[in-house]
Amino acid sequence: MAGEPQADCLFCKIVAGEVPATVVRETDTTVAFRDINPQAPSHVLVIPKAHHRDAAALAAEAPETVADLLREAGRVAADERIDETGYRVVFNTGSGAGQTVFHAHAHVLGGRGLAWPPG
Secondary structure, rough: OOOOOOOOOOOHHHHHHOOOOOOOOOOEOOOEEOOOOOOOOEEEEEEOOOOOOOOOHHHHHHHHHHHHHHHHHHHHHHHHOOOOOEEEEEEOOOOOOOOOOOOOEEEEEEOOEEEEEEO
């Protein structure tokens, strides 16, 4: 069920403290932690604490949490000191787009030039 922790979800386990992560920020609704396979000098994931399969499901099921997540992405960028030079917030939705953990999450990337288009 949407919002309920999933026993086989890596990010749900991080939220529950069952799997370690380098947490950089936490709110009542979100957790931000360093990506274990960083694609930029600064690469932090911001996730909702409640389980939602992907960004589209999160927007449909908990739109207020989308705002929380994006607000935290901006705060992560400020904390990482990449807000002045520019940063990217990416949601991969579906395996064809590169989503490997099916728990909605935003990648906050910065600290180097980011070409367009991505990919």
